[in-house]
Structure formats: C-alpha cells, structure tokens
Amino acid sequence: xxxxxxxxxxxxxxxxxxxxxxxxxxxxxxxxxxxxxxxxxxxxxxxxxxxxxxxxxxxxxxxxxxxxxxxxxxxxxxxxxxxxxxxxxxxxxxxxxxxxxxxxxxxxxxxxxxxxxxxxxxxxxxxxxxxxxxxxxxxxxxxxxxxxxxxxxxxxxxxxxxxxxxxxxxxxxxxxxxxxxxxxxxxxxxxxxxxxxxxxxxxxxxxxxxxxxxxxxxxxxxxxxxxxxxxxxxxxxxxxxxxxxxxxxxxxxxxxxxxxxxxxxxxxxxxxxxxxxxxxxxxxxxxxxxx
Amino acid sequence: xxxxxxxxxxxxxxxxxxxxxxxxxxxxxxxxxxxxxxxxxxxxxxxxxxxxxxxxxxxxxxxxxxxxxxxxxxxxxxxxxxxxxxxxxxxxxxxxxxxxxxxxxxxxxxxxxxxxxxxxxxxxxxxxxxxxxxxxxxxxxxxxxxxxxxxxxxxxxxxxxxxxxxxxxxxxxxxxxxxxxxxxxxxxxxxxxxxxxxxxxxxxxxxxxxxxxxxxxxxxxxxxxxxxxxxxxxxxxxxxxxxxxxxxxxxxxxxxxxxxxxxxxxxxxxxxxxxxxxxxxxxxxxxxxxxxxxxxxxxxxxxxxxxxxxxxxxxxxxxxxxxxxxxxxxxxxxxxxxxxxxxxxxxxxxxxxxxxxxxxxxxxxxxxxxxxxxxxxxxxxxxxxxxxxxxxxxxxxxxxxxxxxxxxxxxxxxxxxxxxxxxxxxxxxxxxxxxxxxxxxxxxxxxxxxxxxxxxxxxxxxxxxxxxxxxxxxxxxxxxxxxxxxxxxxxxxxxxxxxxxxxxxxxxxxxxxxxxxxxxxxxxxxxxxxxxxxxxxxxxxxxxxxxxxxxxxxxxxxxxxxxxxxxxxxxxxxxxxx
Numbered sequence: 001x002x003x004x005x006x007x008x009x010x011x012x013x014x015x016x017x018x019x020x021x022x023x024x025x026x027x028x029x030x031x032x033x034x035x036x037x038x039x040x041x042x043x044x045x046x047x048x049x050x051x052x053x054x055x056x057x058x059x060x061x062x063x064x065x066x067x068x069x070x071x072x073x074x075x076x077x078x079x080x081x082x083x084x085x086x087x088x089x090x091x092x093x094x095x096x097x098x099x100x101x102x103x104x105x106x107x108x109x110x111x112x113x114x115x116x117x118x119x120x121x122x123x124x125x126x127x128x129x130x131x132x133x134x135x136x137x138x139x140x141x142x143x144x145x146x147x148x149x150x151x152x153x154x155x156x157x158x159x160x161x162x163x164x165x166x167x168x169x170x171x172x173x174x175x176x177x178x179x180x181x182x183x184x185x186x187x188x189x190x191x192x193x194x195x196x197x198x199x200x201x202x203x204x205x206x207x208x209x210x211x212x213x214x215x216x217x218x219x220x221x222x223x224x225x226x227x228x229x230x231x232x233x234x235x236x237x238x239x240x241x242x243x244x245x246x247x248x249x250x251x252x253x254x255x256x257x258x259x260x261x262x263x264x265x266x267x268x269x270x271x272x273x274x275x276x277x278x279x280x281x282x283x284x285x286x287x288x289x290x291x
Numbered sequence: 292x293x294x295x296x297x298x299x300x301x302x303x304x305x306x307x308x309x310x311x312x313x314x315x316x317x318x319x320x321x322x323x324x325x326x327x328x329x330x331x332x333x334x335x336x337x338x339x340x341x342x343x344x345x346x347x348x349x350x351x352x353x354x355x356x357x358x359x360x361x362x363x364x365x366x367x368x369x370x371x372x373x374x375x376x377x378x379x380x381x382x383x384x385x386x387x388x389x390x391x392x393x394x395x396x397x398x399x400x401x402x403x404x405x406x407x408x409x410x411x412x413x414x415x416x417x418x419x420x421x422x423x424x425x426x427x428x429x430x431x432x433x434x435x436x437x438x439x440x441x442x443x444x445x446x447x448x449x450x451x452x453x454x455x456x457x458x459x460x461x462x463x464x465x466x467x468x469x470x471x472x473x474x475x476x477x478x479x480x481x482x483x484x485x486x487x488x489x490x491x492x493x494x495x496x497x498x499x500x501x502x503x504x505x506x507x508x509x510x511x512x513x514x515x516x517x518x519x520x521x522x523x524x525x526x527x528x529x530x531x532x533x534x535x536x537x538x539x540x541x542x543x544x545x546x547x548x549x550x551x552x553x554x555x556x557x558x559x560x561x562x563x564x565x566x567x568x569x570x571x572x573x574x575x576x577x578x579x580x581x582x583x584x585x586x587x588x589x590x591x592x593x594x595x596x597x598x599x600x601x602x603x604x605x606x607x608x609x610x611x612x613x614x615x616x617x618x619x620x621x622x623x624x625x626x627x628x629x630x631x632x633x634x635x636x637x638x639x640x641x642x643x644x645x646x647x648x649x650x651x652x653x654x655x656x657x658x659x660x661x662x663x664x665x666x667x668x669x670x671x672x673x674x675x676x677x678x679x680x681x682x683x684x685x686x687x688x689x690x691x692x693x694x695x696x697x698x699x700x701x702x703x704x705x706x707x708x709x710x711x712x713x714x715x716x717x718x719x720x721x722x723x724x725x726x727x728x729x730x731x732x733x734x735x736x737x738x739x740x741x742x743x744x745x746x747x748x749x750x751x752x753x754x755x756x757x758x759x760x761x762x763x764x765x766x767x768x769x770x771x772x773x774x775x776x777x778x779x780x781x782x783x784x785x786x787x788x789x790x791x792x793x794x795x796x797x798x799x800x801x802x803x804x805x806x807x808x809x810x811x812x813x814x815x816x817x818x819x820x821x822x823x824x825x826x827x828x829x830x831x832x833x834x835x836x837x838x839x840x841x842x843x844x845x846x847x848x849x850x851x852x853x854x855x856x857x858x859x860x861x862x863x864x865x866x867x868x869x
Contacts (some may be wrong), residue, residue, distance in 0.1 A: 021826075022495070032421045032494040039486045043524045050528035050558055054543055139538035140548045148693055157517035220549030226541040230532070 011102075014261030030264055039269045041275045050278055051231050055286060058082070058223055068217060069224035070291040072137050077128050081121050082280060088117025089277040090248075097271040099263035104256055107266070111250040114273065116244040125236055132225075139229055143222035224280035231283055238276045245269050311727065316825040328825065330756050332430050333409030336721065337716075339430075340401040341790035343437060347392035348788065355747075357779040361461035361768045375765075376588030383450035384465070390453030395474050396437050398708050399566060402573035403484055403519075406648025406715045408511050408722045409723060411488060413816035413823060414506050416832045421490040424650065425483050432480035437595040439473030452762065454563070457544040457555040461536045467746045471530045478523045478530070481569075488512055506814040507596050511576025514600035518565045518572075518607065526562030529555065553619055560611035561859035568607040569702060571671075572600055574711025575642055578664050579720055583648050583838045585661035590838045592645035599638035606635040616687045627682055632682030639675055656775050658810065659733040663714035666741045670706025674699060677752060692762075695755025701748045710744075713791070720795070721809045725822040726802030732794045746780030750864040754861060799812035806851025817852075 015026040023029040040127035059066045136144040249269055252258065258266055313330045317323075357365045366382045368375030373459060408426065412419055420426050438650065443449060445468040451460040451467065460467050479784075492513050496505070533555070535541040542548030544555040583590040590596065612620055612628030646668060659766055677699040681687050690696060750773035755761070759770045766774065808817040816835040819828050843852045 020423075022412075022421075022423070035493055036422060036425075036486050037488045039489060039520055043482050043486070045522065046524035047528050050525050050532070053558070054532075054554060057551065058543075061551070062549075062833050132638055140542040140545075142540070174669060221541055223549045224547075226543055226550075230535065230541060230543070233530075234531075 008260075011259060011261030016261060017125045018262045018264075019197050020140050024150045027262075030267075033264050033268060034271075034284070036140055037271050041271060044275060047280075048231070048234065051227070051234065052282075054287075055227050055231065058227060059290075060256045062218070062220055064218040065221050065224050066290055067226075069221045070287070070289075072132075072135075073288045074128065074226070077124050081124050081167065082284045084117050084124075084278045085280050088114045088121075089274060090118065092270050095249075096263070096266050099253075099258045099266040100260060102259040104258070107249060107258060108253045113255055115243050115246050115250065118239050118246070120260075121239055122236060122243075137225055138222070139226035140222055143225055160188065227240060228287055235276070235279050235283060238279070242269075242273050251265065297792065304749075307631040308818070310481065311824060312820065312822040313825050314576050314724070314822055317440070325427070326377060327427055327663075327705075329408050329412050329420050329426060329828075330823065332426050333407075334341075335406050336400060336404035336408060336433070337406075337429055339437065340397055340435060342407055343396035343722070344401070346441075347397055348391055348785070349467045350385050350389035350392070352781055352785060354382075354389060355778040357382055357385075357764065358766070358774045359778050360819045361766050361771055364764050366616075366764055375396065375597070378503050379764040380450055383762070385453050386762060387449050388444060389438060391449070391470065391474070393528075393704070394453055394566070395477050396440065397431075398483060399542075399702055400433055400477070400484075401717065402429070402570075402577070402708070402712050403481075403515055404601070405487065406577070406712065406719060407484075407488060407515075407573060408525075410715075410719055410816055411509060411818065412495070412508055413827055414814050414837075415491065415495055415500070417491065417495040417836065418827055420487050421494055422487050429480045429483040429487065432476045432483070435475035436473040436478075439469055439476065440470060443467075443469035443473065454559060455530075455533060455555075457533070457536070457550075458546060460533060461545055461698055462629075467506065468534050471533055471619065474532075475527055477531045478527045481519045482523045482527075485516035486524070488516040488607055489520065492516075495833055496783065497831070503594065503597065504834065504836065505597075507579035507590065507593070507835070508573070508576035508814075510600050511572045511579065511598040513570050514604040515572045515576075517604050518569050522562045522569075522608070524566040525558060526566075528560040529562070532558075532768075534857050553615070556615050556618060560614040561608075564611040565604075565607045567700075568603050571711075573605060573709045574667065574715075575600065575639075577715035578646060579642070580665055580812070580814070581660045581714055582649050583653075583663045584655045584840075585658060585664075585812050586704060586719075587656070587840050588649060588653035589809065589836075590645070591648035591651075592641075594650050595641050596645050599641045601633065602638040604678050606631065606638070610635055610763045613687070616684060617691050622680050626787065628689075629684045630684055633679065635836070636675060636679050636682070642699035656810075657731060657734075659728075659737060660714045660718040662737040663710055663717065664733055666737065666744075667707060667710045667714060667819070670702055670741075670744060673749075674702030674706055679703060690755060692760055693755035694751045694759045694761050698748045698751035698755055702744075705748070706744055710740075714739075718810065719807030719816075720798070722816060722823070724799055724802075725805050725820075727805050727809065728798035728802055729794045730750075735772040736790045736794070738783060739790070743780050743783030743785075743787055746783060747777050748780070748828065750774070750776045750780075803850070806849045808843070808852040810825040811840060811845065811852035813837045813840055813843065 019026050023032070091110045091113040095107050095114060098104075098107040098110060132138060134144065136146070169270075223241055246269060249258075249266055252265070316328075317326070323335070326332060341643055353365065358362050363379070363382065366378040368378045368384075381581060408420070410629050445783065446466045447464065449455075449465045449467055449470045451465070452465055455467065455471065475481075477816070492505070492509055532543050536544055536550075540548065543550045543554050546552055568828055579590065610628060610632045613632045616628070617626050677695070681690060681696060681699055717728070717733065754770050754773040754777075759766055805821040807819070807821055809821075810817075813835070815832045815834070816823075820833040842854050842856070844855050845851070846853045
C-alpha cells in the first residue's frame with residue numbers, strides 16, 4: 001500500500017468503513033497489521049528453527065545416517081513440489097496486486113490457482129508419505145525396511161519417480177532411478193558408505209535390530225526419518241492452513257469485498273504464503289539433496 | 292469494530308446522565324466474555340492468574356508442610372522402601388504442579404496480561420491495543436491452556452518437575468501430553484500478546500510521544516514482548532517434539548531410539564532462561580514507575596533504565612547454557628556461558644543504582660506501592676547476587692540441584708516478579724476499580740509479607756550451601772531447623788496473602804471512591820477518570836514528560852493530585868537535577 005494507487009472517493013469511503021475505532025487512519029491500521037504479520041511470520045520461522053537446530057545437531061553427530069537415509073527420498077518429487085510452490089507464490093503475489101488494483105476476476109482466479117498449487121503439493125507429498133509407510137521408512141521403532149541382497153533396501157523408491165520409472169522390485173533407491181532415467185546403467189554403489197561401527201559419544205547405542213541385518217546401514221537411521229517427518233509434517237500443516245485461509249479469501253473475493261480501498265487480508269495472507277514457500281526452499285535441499 | 296463505535300455513539304445520550312465507565316459499560320456476562328476492551332481483558336487475566344496463584348500457593352504450603360519433619364509429614368511410607376516410593380511420588384507431583392502453575396500460569400502472564408493490558412494503552416493515550424480481537428484470543432488460549440493443565444492433574448498429575456527433562460518425561464506414566472499441550476497453548480497466548488503489545492507501542496504512540504518520552508513501564512513491556520515473541524516459539528516446537536515422543540515415539544530426545552536428551556535441555560532453557568526475564572522485566576518497569584512517583588522526583592538515568600531493559604532482553608538469550616553446566620556441556624562452552632551470565636547482571640545493577648539515585652534526596656512517600664517497591668529492591672538484590680554466585684562455574688558445580696538454587700530463584704521470582712506485580716496492582720488498583728483500599732492494613736501486610744518471604748527463603752540458601760538437595764521428599768535430620776524456619780515463613784506469607792485478599796475485596800465494595808490521580812503520577816493513565824470510561828479518554832490527553840511532577844499538587848478536596856499552572860521558576864531546578 002505504500003506505493004501510491006489512485007483511490008477514488010468511493011474507495012476512500014470503503015477504507016474508512018473498515019477502519020477500527022482505535023486507529024486514526026487506514027494507513028496506520030494497515031501498517032500496524034503489516035508489522036504484526038511480519039512479527040508473526042518471524043515466530044513461525046522460529047518455530048521451524050527448533051527443527052532446523054535438531055537437524056543440524058543430528059547431521060553433525062550422525063553424518064553417516066544422513067548420507068545413507070537421504071537416498072531413500074525422491075528428489076524429483078521434491079523438485080516438482082518446489083516448482084509448484086514457486087508458481088503458487090507467483091499467483092499469490094499476482095493476487096495481491098490484483099486486489100490492490102481492483103481487478104476482481106483476476107484476483108479470484110489467482111487465489112483459486114494458488115489453492116490448486118497447494119492441493120497439488122499436498123497430493124504429491126501424500127504419495128511420498130504413503131510410499132514411506134509401505135516401505136516402513138518411518139521414525140523410531142516404526143523404522144523397519146526389509147533388506148535386500150548386498151544390504152540394499154527393498155523398493156524404497158518413493159514419490160513420483162515410483163510412478164514414472166517403475167523400477168524393478170528390490171531395486172536401488174529413488175535417486176538412482178532418477179539417474180537411470182537419463183544415464184542407463186549408471187549406479188552408484190552403496191558400498192561407498194561405510195557402516196558406522198560406533199555411535200557418536202554421548203548418544204546411547206541403537207536398539208534397532210536392522211543394523212545387525214544390514215551391514216551397510218549405519219545405526220540410528222530412524223532419527224533421520226523422525227526429523228524428516230517432523231519438518232515436512234509441520235510444513236504441510238502450514239500448507240493446509242494456507243489453503244483454508246486462501247479459500248476464505250476466495251469466498252470474500254467472489255463477494256467483491258476487496259479493492260483498492262480494502263485489501264489488507266489478501267496482503268497479509270500473501271506474506272504468509274511467501275514464508276510457507278520459502279520454508280520448502282530450505283527443506284528441499286536439506287532433506288532431498290544431501291546424498 | 293464499526294459496530295462497537297456505533298454502540299458507543301448510540302449510548303452516549305444515556306451515558307451523559309450517569310458517568311459511565313468500562314466496568315459499567317455493558318452489564319451482561321456476554322459483554323465480559325466477548326469484550327474487546329483491553330481493560331476488561333486485563334481484569335479477566337487478573338482474576339484467572341490470581342486463581343492460579345491461589346492453587347499454586349496452596350501447593351507450596353503442602354510442600355512446606357511435608358518438609359516439617361525429615362521423613363515427611365504428609366507423604367511418607369509405612370516403613371518399606373516400596374511404600375515410601377509410592378508416597379514420595381505424590382510429593383513429586385505436588386512440587387511439579389506448584390512449579391508449572393506458578394511459572395506458566397502466574398509469573399509469565401500475570402504482569403503483561405493483567406497490568407500490561409490494563410495500563411499500557413492508557414499510558415499511551417490510546418483507545419485500545421493494536422489488535423483487540425487477537426487480545427481476546429490470547430486470553431482464551433491462556434484460559435484453555437490453564438484448564439488443560441488442571442484436567443491433566445485430575446487424570447494423572449505430572450511428576451517430572453516443571454522442566455520436563457527427557458527421557459523421564461517420555462517414560463513416566465503421568466499425563467505429560469495433556470499438560471504439555473496446555474502449556475503449548477499458554478505459550479501461543481504469550482506470543483500473541485507479545486506481538487500485540489509490540490505493534491501497539493510501535494504504531495499507536497500519540498503524536499509527541501517519542502520513544503524516549505515513553506513511560507519506562509512501556510519500555511519494559513516492549514522488551515518483555517520482544518522475548519516473548521523471539522523465545523516462546525522455540526519452546527513451542529520443543530513441547531510439540533515432546534508430545535510427538537510420547538504419542539508417536541519420534542525419537543529425537545529419546546536415547547533408546549538414537550535421540551539426544553541433552554538437546555531437549557538446550558531447547559528448553561533457550562526459552563526458559565529468557566522466560567525469567569519475561570517475568571522480571573515488567574516488574575522492573577513497575578518499579579521504575581512507582582519510585583519517581585512516590586519520591587516526587589524525576590527518574591534518574593531514564594535512558595539507562597530504558598536501554599538496560601533491551602540489554603537484558605538481548606543478553607538474556609545468550610546465557611541458557613548456565614543451566615546445564617554439569618550435564619555434559621564442554622568446559623569451553625561452560626566458560627563462555629559463565630562469562631555471559633556475569634554480563635547480564637550488569638544491566639540489572641544499572642537499574643538498581645538508578646532507582647536508588649532517584650530516591651536520593653527525594654520526598655519519599657511510604658505508601659503501600661512504594662513499600663512493596665522497597666521490598667522488591669532488597670529481595671531482588673539478594674536474588675540477583677545469589678544468581679551471580681550460581682553463575683560462577685566452580686560454585687555452580689557444588690550448588691547445582693541444591694536448595695541454594697531454590698532459594699535463589701524464589702528470591703527473584705517471588706521477591707522480584709511477584710512483589711513487583713503486587714506493587715503494580717496496588718498502584719493501579721484505584722484506577723482499575725475506582726476504589727481505595729485500607730492503606731494502614733495494606734502497609735502492615737507488606738511488612739508481614741516481607742518478613743515471611745525472608746524467613747522462607749533465606750534458610751533455604753543456607754541449607755542449600757550446606758548440601759541439601761532440592762526436590763527431595765525427605766532429608767537428613769541435621770537440616771530440620773532450617774526447614775522448620777522456612778515452613779513458618781511460608782505460613783506467615785499465607786497470612787499476609789489472606790489479609791491482602793481480604794482488604795482488596797473489602798475495598799471493592801466499601802472502599803473510598805478513588806480520585807483521578809491518587810498518587811500524583813505523571814503518565815497519561817492518571818489523566819482520565821478512575822475507573823476510565825470505555826473509550827479511555829474523554830478528550831485526547833496532551834503528552835508531556837511522564838516524570839515531571841512540578842505542576843502536580845495534592846488537593847485535599849478531591850483527595851488526589853491535580854494540575855496547577857506550572858510555576859516558571861520551578862522548571863529550572865527540576866531539569867537541572869535530571
């Protein structure tokens with residue numbers, strides 16, 4: 001709103017109608033809301049920061065676990081989701097612009113597209129979760145993937161690659177399937193990863209029997225999946241909340257409530273959606289591209 | 292929002308006949324439960340937090356009674372080890388609940404929630420906080436959190452201590468998840484309050500009130516909000532992780548699953564150490580308001596007090612490691628955290644010196660709020676200095692987990708935060724309810740409470756230095772004299788608090804009508820009626836120096852202070868002393 005958009009007398013009246021009793025001007029009210037929203041988003045980042053700290057702590061003390069477990073995730077799904085979120089970020093930013101310029105149809109369209117992006121993201125992510133569940137690539141005591149020959153885990157391909165590539169049963173992990181799409185036969189062996197003989201000092205030894213069955217698997221792989229599900233789960237929760245709130249905006253937009261005089265909710269939700277996008281831009285490389 | 296303005300307009304003709312205030316503006320229960328008025332929300336916080344304080348205080352009396360005899364007076368076995376274990380588990384539950392209720396439901400929300408909500412917009416000359424609806428949501432998050440905490444007590448009271456250290460909190464059979472969920476909600480209440488207050492101070496200051504013309508209470512509230520916003524989300528995610536540990540077995544903090552229990556301690560204290568500044572900073576703000584008012588003298592070192600609040604808020608984020616000196620932290624980190632702990636004592640000391648300098652050569656009026664402030668300075672100084680003792684590495688290794696720590700933080704929390712709150716409550720009581728309490732009884736109560744607190748907690752410092760561990764349901768007979776003294780002190784405190792409840796309740800119905808400005812305060816909340824009208828001010832007040840008392844004189848006709856035409860010659864000396 002800092003940029004000057006010509007406000008005609010009717011819109012000025014709309015702005016006055018939305019002015020709460022304890023503010024002097026619509027500008028003051030809008031600035032207060034913006035500042036409040038930025039601070040709220042800062043607390044959201046801090047909420048995630050605890051998980052990022054946990055990630056850093058465990059990655060520093062269990063580098064072998066992260067290298068080993070990272071290959072179970074499918075970078076193609078992660079990348080497509082990143083592109084989807086980036087696109088929805090664009091449509092959301094356009095929605096804010098159209099709200100400010102009073103283009104109501106374009107506003108509604110952009111909001112609907114943003115919602116669609118969010119739903120698409122969740123759908124792909126749900127497929128990944130489902131495959132993780134099938135392969136028992138889960139957290140804590142639920143981590144129990146069956147082990148193939150040469151210590152290679154069975155069918156760990158997750159996400160979209162599984163749909164497209166259809167790797168052989170008992171095949172290599174997802175990222176290898178990705179590479180095999182372009183460079184047939186190029187397979188990096190697991191054996192490059194040395195098994196961890198001992199856990200880091202200060203951390204109790206794993207009680208997982210899987211480590212004994214699979215000589216290539218370091219201890220405590222389940223910790224990675226604990227962190228993976230926490231980080232992506234919290235992020236998905238934010239996407240769900242975002243979709244709901246954008247749906248509420250869409251209804252109001254279809255009623256014609258937003259225009260140059262009053263568009264603060266669209267701006268605030270746009271800020272929120274931008275942060276949700278941004279978190280994924282950190283999660284994607286940290287979780288999917290570490291191998 | 293617009294409807295409210297409409298209502299106010301609609302009622303104006305009827306209001307003109309009989310003076311309307313925020314307490315009488317709308318008489319239905321709904322007008323309280325769904326109010327967006329910061330003053331009413333403040334009163335609702337006050338009532339809820341005082342109820343929580345009553346429960347927490349009763350639990351404290353149970354703890355002290357238990358410790359009257361070495362084997363425990365209330366919870367003790369029938370001779371066998373197993374029966375003792377079962378009985379002492381109840382003791383663990385009692386001190387855990389005492390800690391959780393006092394920390395999360397009383398100390399953290401009581402000053403910002405009750406006094407901050409009530410006084411802050413008034414001191415700004417504003418009509419409300421920036422986000423009134425969010426303010427109400429904050430209150431209900433707090434209420435629901437408090438109810439969940441109490442529900443968990445009924446289901447199976449938590450016995451982990453208020454710190455919820457893993458892995459015990461993962462293993463214990465008590466209802467940790469319900470309790471932690473309750474605290475999680477209270478945490479979000481705290482975050483929203485912090486955002487609300489910071490935006491209010493940024494955006495709703497009246498023309499003419501620059502940052503360095505704000506009353507110091509607002510600086511304190513601002514610094515507190517900064518910590519609330521920056522630290523609470525971290526404990527929020529920590530408690531989410533703890534719930535996930537118990538519900539899903541996620542394994543981040545569970546060593547049996549490859550997790551790291553010390554990480555929980557790091558996360559917990561990253562919040563919970565700054566949280567003690569959430570508790571103490573607003574109390575310091577109250578002290579900074581009361582001292583100049585009752586010394587009839589301009590505050591000394593305004594900028595230093597204001598900026599030391601920010602300094603405490605910022606440095607307070609860098610000292611959490613001193614809670615885990617003996618829990619496997621490296622010696623290098625220990626040394627850094629010890630050093631930073633010493634540093635954070637400096638801004639607190641700056642405040643104390645400036646308060647003393649303000650009182651120096653002032654015309655001190657020993658009314659109840661001022662008496663409590665003097666108690667605050669004594670008790671907080673003891674608490675602060677024992678904190679420096681604990682911040683020293685080698686001493687902490689000896690004193691860790693002894694009653695010395697208990698004595699130290701009760702001096703700070705009880706003698707600092709709670710006494711500061713009580714001082715503020717007495718200071719703004721006439722403004723809140725439009726009634727004066729019985730001054731003489733209130734003064735004596737303050738003296739009794741001061742004696743009670745010292746008698747309770749000073750023996751704990753001594754017995755801790757002699758080696759008595761904290762959180763034990765039984766102890767060696769050699770410590771019994773100290774324990775008896777401490778328990779007597781706790782009973783004396785109970786008497787003082789019952790007296791306080793009595794005369795404050797009495798004042799609500801039979802107290803003398805309060806004038807607009809009973810103490811001669813210079814900040815804007817004293818420029819409106821007691822109690823204030825729904826919209827806070829009939830006319831927009833003019834902003835001046837909040838600590839300039841030169842034009843305020845006592846008028847016996849209204850039993851309060853009124854403005855006079857400022858004598859020109861009195862202006863010079865006042866500014867000169869500043």
